[in-house]
Amino acid sequence: MAENAGCVVKKTELSGKTVQELRALAKAAGLKNCSALKKTRLVDLLAASGSGNARSKAPARRTDKPAAATKRPSGATKASGKPVRATKVRRKPVRATKARATKASGKPVRATKVRRKPASERAGGREDHVGRGLSPRTRRAFSIYRTAGEQRIKASKYHLGVQEAPDIDDGFMFPETHGEDLIALMVRDPYWLFAYWEFSPDLNDQLLNRLGEDTLRNSRLVLRVYDVTGVDAENPVGYHDIDVAPGARDWYINVTHVESDYCIDIGLILPDGSFLVIARSNRVSLPPIGPSAEVDEQWVTLESLGEIYSLTERGPTSGSGGWGSGGWGQG
Numbered sequence: 001m002a003e004n005a006g007c008v009v010k011k012t013e014l015s016g017k018t019v020q021e022l023r024a025l026a027k028a029a030g031l032k033n034c035s036a037l038k039k040t041r042l043v044d045l046l047a048a049s050g051s052g053n054a055r056s057k058a059p060a061r062r063t064d065k066p067a068a069a070t071k072r073p074s075g076a077t078k079a080s081g082k083p084v085r086a087t088k089v090r091r092k093p094v095r096a097t098k099a100r101a102t103k104a105s106g107k108p109v110r111a112t113k114v115r116r117k118p119a120s121e122r123a124g125g126r127e128d129h130v131g132r133g134l135s136p137r138t139r140r141a142f143s144i145y146r147t148a149g150e151q152r153i154k155a156s157k158y159h160l161g162v163q164e165a166p167d168i169d170d171g172f173m174f175p176e177t178h179g180e181d182l183i184a185l186m187v188r189d190p191y192w193l194f195a196y197w198e199f200s201p202d203l204n205d206q207l208l209n210r211l212g213e214d215t216l217r218n219s220r221l222v223l224r225v226y227d228v229t230g231v232d233a234e235n236p237v238g239y240h241d242i243d244v245a246p247g248a249r250d251w252y253i254n255v256t257h258v259e260s261d262y263c264i265d266i267g268l269i270l271p272d273g274s275f276l277v278i279a280r281s282n283r284v285s286l287p288p289i290g291p292s293a294e295v296d297e298q299w300v301t302l303e304s305l306g307e308i309y310s311l312t313e314r315g316p317t318s319g320s321g322g323w324g325s326g327g328w329g330q331g
Contacts, residue, residue: 222269
């Protein structure tokens with residue numbers, strides 16, 4: 001009876017100790033394979049072994065917190081000669097796709113990878129969740145409405161808002177003339193000029209009052225082409241006249257000297273041979289004949305040069321005029 005009481009007292013004392021202290025006592029008592037045992041099993045083994053006073057053999061509990069232990073190689077010992085237990089280093093958790101589980105048998109098991117559903121399947125799952133409990137017809141209608149909404153959202157990125165349309169006068173028409181006496185000269189190519197002109201509506205009445213009906217009827221409307229190369233337009237090198245029909249509004253002019261400067265007067269040659277100027281044009285310069293001396297090798301080829309030559313060698317051989325309305329001398 002006294003023996004059982006002593007065992008109970010000893011178990012009570014051992015239960016008040018920590019697992020580390022119990023394992024130290026078991027090691028001191030010569031018990032083996034005790035490092036993985038739980039506290040209850042350690043207490044039972046120590047009590048059954050009948051080892052000496054556990055209180056005297058147990059190491060004193062330290063009140064101060066020990067400094068962080070560094071990992072020591074296996075088999076390292078203190079100066080006293082006792083082996084020192086290596087401090088365990090906590091490893092970072094491995095990703096779930098690469099983690100390994102352990103069966104009860106102790107064999108490692110490779111964890112299976114979790115397959116992530118494609119975006120289309122995930123979207124379908126959301127639609128099924130939203131339309132859960134609805135009839136197939138309602139689901140189709142909901143899907144069509146959703147698709148139309150997404151299309152409207154995409155189209156809104158390019159919507160510029162409501163644009164106010166300008167006021168348009170359906171009865172507006174461009175005037176035949178601008179109410180002025182003028183002539184303009186343009187260059188078509190190294191051999192040809194193009195002129196267009198217009199007269200004010202009251203020009204005919206002004207000429208009748210100034211010249212008289214007989215003189216105006218016997219006058220000729222001409223284009224006087226001046227060569228003004230290197231000189232002022234008031235002192236031309238030479239000129240030649242081109243008769244134009246009354247009512248004409250434009251004319252192509254074949255030049256007499258290439259690579260020169262020109263300007264034109266439009267007016268009347270009166271019966272006495274004098275010239276009455278109605279309007280004078282601007283001054284133009286004809287380009288050189290042939291390709292330019294500045295050739296861009298990246299773009300110009302022999303084929304394109306041949307086309308340029310063929311275009312410059314072909315063309316009208318005489319002036320031609322267009323017949324229009326609103327010109328002087330009609331009616």
